[in-house]
Amino acid sequence: MLAEKTIAKEVLKEAFTKMCTAKSMTELYEDNFKVVSKYVHATSRGHEAIQLATAMQLLPQDYAFPYYRDDAMLLGIGMRPYDLMLQLLAKKEDPFSGGRTYYSHPSLRDIDKPKIPHQSSATGMQAIPATGVALGMQYKELLDINDDSDKKEQSKAPLAVCSLGDASVTEGEIAEAFQMAALKQLPILYLVQDNGWDISANEAETRAQSAFDYAKGFHGLEAMTIDGANFTESYLAVEEAIRIIREERRPVLLHAKVPLLNHHTSGVRMEWYRDDLEEARSRDPYPVLRQQLLNSGVSEKEIATIEKDTKKLVAKDLEEAMKAEDPTPEDLFTHDFAPTPITEEQGERSPEGKEEVVMVDCALFAVEELMRKHKECLLYGQDVGGRLGGVFREAATLAEKFGDERVFNTPIQEAFIVGSTVGMSAVGLKPIVEVQFADYIWPGLNQLFTEVSRSCYLSNGKWPVSMILRVPIGAYGSGGPYHSSSVESVITNIRGLKIAYPSNGADLKGLMKAAYYDPNPVVILEHKGLYWSKVKGTEAARTIEPSEDYVLPFGKAKVVQQIWPQDEEETLSVITYGMGVHWALQATKDMKAKVEIVDLRTLYPLDEATVMESVKKTKKCLVVTEEPSNNSFARALAGKIQEECFKYLDAPVMTIGSENMPAIPLNSTLEQTMIPSAAKVKAKIELLLNY
Numbered sequence: 185m186l187a188e189k190t191i192a193k194e195v196l197k198e199a200f201t202k203m204c205t206a207k208s209m210t211e212l213y214e215d216n217f218k219v220v221s222k223y224v225h226a227t228s229r230g231h232e233a234i235q236l237a238t239a240m241q242l243l244p245q246d247y248a249f250p251y252y253r254d255d256a257m258l259l260g261i262g263m264r265p266y267d268l269m270l271q272l273l274a275k276k277e278d279p280f281s282g283g284r285t286y287y288s289h290p291s292l293r294d295i296d297k298p299k300i301p302h303q304s305s306a307t308g309m310q311a312i313p314a315t316g317v318a319l320g321m322q323y324k325e326l327l328d329i330n331d332d333s334d335k336k337e338q339s340k341a342p343l344a345v346c347s348l349g350d351a352s353v354t355e356g357e358i359a360e361a362f363q364m365a366a367l368k369q370l371p372i373l374y375l376v377q378d379n380g381w382d383i384s385a386n387e388a389e390t391r392a393q394s395a396f397d398y399a400k401g402f403h404g405l406e407a408m409t410i411d412g413a414n415f416t417e418s419y420l421a422v423e424e425a426i427r428i429i430r431e432e433r434r435p436v437l438l439h440a441k442v443p444l445l446n447h448h449t450s451g452v453r454m455e456w457y458r459d460d461l462e463e464a465r466s467r468d469p470y471p472v473l474r475q476q477l478l479n480s481g482v483s484e485k486e487i488a489t490i491e492k493d494t495k496k497l498v499a500k501d502l503e504e505a506m507k508a509e510d511p512t513p514e515d516l517f518t519h520d521f522a523p524t525p526i527t528e529e530q531g532e533r534s535p536e537g538k539e540e541v542v543m544v545d546c547a548l549f550a551v552e553e554l555m556r557k558h559k560e561c562l563l564y565g566q567d568v569g570g571r572l573g574g575v576f577r578e579a580a581t582l583a584e585k586f587g588d589e590r591v592f593n594t595p596i597q598e599a600f601i602v603g604s605t606v607g608m609s610a611v612g613l614k615p616i617v618e619v620q621f622a623d624y625i626w627p628g629l630n631q632l633f634t635e636v637s638r639s640c641y642l643s644n645g646k647w648p649v650s651m652i653l654r655v656p657i658g659a660y661g662s663g664g665p666y667h668s669s670s671v672e673s674v675i676t677n678i679r680g681l682k683i684a685y686p687s688n689g690a691d692l693k694g695l696m697k698a699a700y701y702d703p704n705p706v707v708i709l710e711h712k713g714l715y716w717s718k719v720k721g722t723e724a725a726r727t728i729e730p731s732e733d734y735v736l737p738f739g740k741a742k743v744v745q746q747i748w749p750q751d752e753e754e755t756l757s758v759i760t761y762g763m764g765v766h767w768a769l770q771a772t773k774d775m776k777a778k779v780e781i782v783d784l785r786t787l788y789p790l791d792e793a794t795v796m797e798s799v800k801k802t803k804k805c806l807v808v809t810e811e812p813s814n815n816s817f818a819r820a821l822a823g824k825i826q827e828e829c830f831k832y833l834d835a836p837v838m839t840i841g842s843e844n845m846p847a848i849p850l851n852s853t854l855e856q857t858m859i860p861s862a863a864k865v866k867a868k869i870e871l872l873l874n875y
Contacts (some may be wrong), residue, residue: 189420193480199240199260199415200477200487203232204494206256207470209265210446212498213272219506221450223274225287228256230445231377233469234412236260237419238345238375241426245342246298247610249314252305253377254347255288261297263290265498269505276511282518282644283511291643298345301610302643304634308352311361311374312600313635316607317344318370322433324611326589329559343371343429344607350378350387350439353395357630360600365435366404367595373425374399374437377412379444379464384457396439405435412440413469416476443467519645520680522703524738531734533690540726544578544715546689547654550696551579551616553732555586558614561700562590565601565618565654569593575620576656576715598624603631605651605705606639614700618654621663622671622709625655629674636705637680649705652696657685658763658810659859660713665847668855670811673820675707676787682738683787685709687765690727691785694736701735709787711762711810721770721862722763739789745772745781749801753778754834754873757798758865759821760808761787768808770862771869779869787817795821796828803834804872808865813841835875840868 210227213220228235231253239260242248250257255268267279271290274283280290281302292300301317303310321342324330352358353376365372376395380387387394399407406428410421418440425436443464447454454461477487541549555561563582568574569592570583583591594601601617608615619625625632632653640648659668675683682704686692692710699706714725744765747755758768761784772779782798784790799805805825809818822837829837842848842859849855 191416191419193482195240195419196415196473196477196480197482199236199419200473201490201494202236202256202259203415203470203473204491205259205265205498206232208495208498209255209268212502213450216502217450220272223272223286224449224451225272226253226449227446228253230379230413230443230464230469232256233415233473234375234377234418234422234440234442237415237422238347240419241422242298242345243340243342244296244298245340247314247317247342247344247607248298248300249303249310249344249346250288250290250300251303251310251347251349251352252286252288253349257347258288258290264501266501266505269502270508273505273508274510275505275508276515277508280644281642282515284644285642289642291646293646299610301606301647302635302639304638306630306634308348308355308358309603309630309634311346311348311358312603312631313606313610314344314346315361315365315370315372315600316604317611318365318372318435318607319368319604320608320611320613321371322368323562323589323613327559341371341430341433343373343426345373345375347375347377348395350376350380350395351382351390353398354391357599357603360595360597362399362402362405362437363595363597364600364604366402369404369434371429371433372435373429374435376437376439378439378441381444381448383448383452394439395437399437399439405437407437407439409439409441412442413467413472415469415473442469520641521682522640522645522648524698524702524704526698526701526735526737529694529736529740532731533694533734534728535731538728541689541729542716543689543692543710543725544576546693546727546729547578547696547710548580548582549729550693552582552585554697554700555582555590560613561616562613563616564592564594566594566596566620568618574618576712578618578654578656578715598626598628599631602628602653603635605653606631606635606649609650610647614650616652616654618656620656621667621669622655622657623666623669625671632681633678637678640704641680648703650703651705652699653705653707655707655709656712657709658711658713659848659855660711660719662850662852662855663848664850668848670809670842672709672787673811673815673817675709676817680705681788682706683709684738684785685711685761685787686785687714687762687783688725688727690730691736693730694734695738695786697735698737702738709762713763714766722766724766724769736785738786739791741785741791741794742783743780743794743798744783745769745776745779747777747780747802754804755779755802756804756806756869756873757782757802758806758808758869759784759795759798759825761785763810764808764860767860767862767865771866775869778873790821792824792828795825799825799829800832803832804875805829805833805837806868806872807837807839808860809839809841810859811841812844813839814844816841835872838868838872840865
C-alpha cells in the first residue's frame with residue numbers, strides 16, 4: 185500500500201533542502217574541527233531521511249523528544265542552522281539552554297513548532313518523560329481538560345514522538361515506557377534509529393534482537409520496520425504511523441535502519457574503530473533523495489542551486505554564531521527554580537471548634553481538597569487505587585471520589601512513576617505521585633536526578649517540572665532493612681528539588697498545599713512512624729487540621745521550644761526535623777528553659793537565618809537526625825553551623841543519628857539499638873550542656 189503512494193514534489197524539495205543543510209553543517213564542522221570541537225557534538229549524517237520525514241509531519245500541538253543525533257529533525261521543524269550553532273558554541277543566546285548544555289539537546293516552547301521539553305544525554309532516559317506526555321494527553325482527553333494551548337483550532341489530535349537510538353532500547357527504563365504505552369494505549373510514536381552501533385560496540389555484541397522484534401513482545405504496541413535511509417519510504421511510513429496514532433489513539437514503534445556516516449561524537453572518531461564505513465556509505469540517504477527529486481521533475485540546475493545556497497547559508501550562520509556573545513558569570517545563577525507564588529503563611533492553621541487529627545489524615549484531606557478544586561491534579565503510584573488506597577491508607581477513598589482516571593495504580597515501576605511527571609507537567613497537569621517506601625526510591629533516582637531536577641535549569645527556565653513526590657520514610661515497628669531507611673542525604677544532594685520533612689499534620693498539610701502551587705519539583709518525606717502517632721512520645725504529630733486555604737511556604741523553620749538568652753546557665757539549640765523533633769521534645773521535658781528546639785520543616789530551601797540566630801543565642805548546638813550521621817545532611821549542616829557561628833560557640837557543634845551500619849535490622853531490639861531515641865538524645869544533650 186505505501187509503495188503505491190507518491191509524495192508531492194514540494195515535499196521532496198523541502199526535504200532535500202533541509203538534508204543539504206544538515207549535510208553541509210556536518211562537513212563545515214569537520215572543516216572547522218578545532219573551532220567547533222571546543223564543546224562535544226554529534227551530527228545526524230546518515231540519519232537525515234527518517235529524521236526529516238518525521239519532523240516535517242509534526243504539528244505545533246505535538247510534543248517531540250529528539251535525542252542528541254537529531255539535528256536534522258530540528259531543522260525539519262523549522263529551526264535555523266544559526267539556532268543550532270549557538271548551542272554548538274554554547275553561546276548566551278542559544279535558544280534551548282543559554283549555553284548550558286550540549287549541541288542538539290533541545291528544549292523549545294515556540295507557539296508555531298512542536299513542543300520539546302528538556303531531556304538529558306542519558307541514553308534512552310527521554311522515553312519515560314515522553315510517555316508521560318502521552319499519558320497526560322490521554323488523561324486530558326478523558327476528562328476534557330483544555331488549557332490555553334488547546335484553544336486554537338486543532339483539527340488533528342496531538343501526539344508525542346520519542347526518538348531513540350537502537351542501542352538505548354536495551355535500557356531497562358525503555359521497557360517501563362513501552363509497558364505503560366502498551367498497557368494504557370497511549371498516543372505516542374517511538375522512533376528507533378538503528379545504525380547498528382553503540383559507541384564502539386556493535387549490535388552483534390550487545391543486542392539479542394532488533395528494536396522491532398523486541399517491541400513485538402509488548403502486546404498493544406504496533407511495530408513497523410523500514411529503510412530509514414530512503415526518504416520516500418520513511419515519509420510514507422511515518423505518515424501511516426502518525427495517522428494510526430492521531431485517529432486510533434494507540435502507540436506505534438517505527439524501527440528505521442540507517443547508516444552512521446559521521447563520528448559517534450566529535451570526541452569519539454569513527455576511524456578509531458569502525459570497519460564498516462564503505463558499506464555504510466553505500467546506504468547514504470543523500471543520493472537516494474537527490475535521485476527521487478530528479479525523478480519528480482526537478483532539474484539538475486535547480487538541485488545544484490539548492491546545494492550551493494545551503495552551503496552558503498550554513499557558512500554564513502557559523503560565521504555569525506562565532507561572533508555571538510558568550511554567557512556572563514552572572515548567567516550561571518538564573519533559572520535553578522521558577523518563582524513560586526507561595527511566599528507567606530496564609531489561612532487558618534488551627535481553626536476553632538475542630539478536633540485533632542492524625543498526620544496521615546491531614547495529608548489525605550489536603551490532596552482531596554486539591555483534587556476537588558483542580559481537574560489537572562491527579563494521583564498515581566503503586567497500590568494507591570480504589571482497592572487499597574495506599575499501603576498506609578494515605579490515599580483512602582480518593583479513587584472512589586475522583587475516579588480511576590485520576591487516582592490509579594501503576595506497575596512496579598519507580599522510574600516511570602518519577603520520570604513520567606516530566607511529561608505530565610509539560611502538558612499542564614500537576615501529578616502527585618508516590619513510592620511506597622523510601623527504600624524503593626533507588627530505581628527512580630535516575631529520572632529524579634537526570635530529568636526532573638535539571639529541567640528548569642537546563643531549559644533556561646522554559647520547562648520547570650511541577651510535581652509532588654511523596655515518600656514514606658523512616659524506621660517504625662520492625663520494618664526491617666527494606667522498609668525503614670532514611671534517604672534525605674541523597675535527596676538533598678540533588679540540586680533543583682525542593683524537599684520537605686514535616687513533623688506534624690498541620691505542617692504536612694500546609695506544605696502539601698504550598699508544593700501544589702509551586703511550579704517546581706517537590707519531594708515530601710513523610711515519616712511513617714508519625715502518620716498515626718502510634719509511637720510513644722509522638723502525640724504532638726497530631727494537630728487540628730488547618731483550613732482549606734492554609735499554605736506554609738518552604739524555607740521557614742519553626743522554633744517549637746523557645747528560650748530566652750541566658751548568661752548564668754548553659755543553653756543549647758537542637759536543630760532537627762521529622763521524628764527528631766519528637767525525640768527532642770521528649771528528651772527536654774525537664775530542661776525546657778535550657779534547650780531551644782528548631783524544627784527545620786523543609787530541608788531545601790533551608791532556613792539558615794533561624795538556625796544561626798538560635799545557635800548564636802544559645803552558644804551550643806546539637807543536630808539530630810534519624811540517618812546514620814557519617815557523611816549525612818545533618819553532618820553537613822553541623823559543619824555549616826560551625827562555620828557561621830564559630831566565634832559564638834562554647835562547644836563543638838555535635839550530631840546524633842543512627843548507628844553507622846549498612847541497614848536497619850528486622851529484630852526489634854536491634855532496630856532500637858540502631859536508631860536514636862529520646863533517651864539517647866537526652867544523654868547527648870546533657871553531655872553537650874556539661875562540655
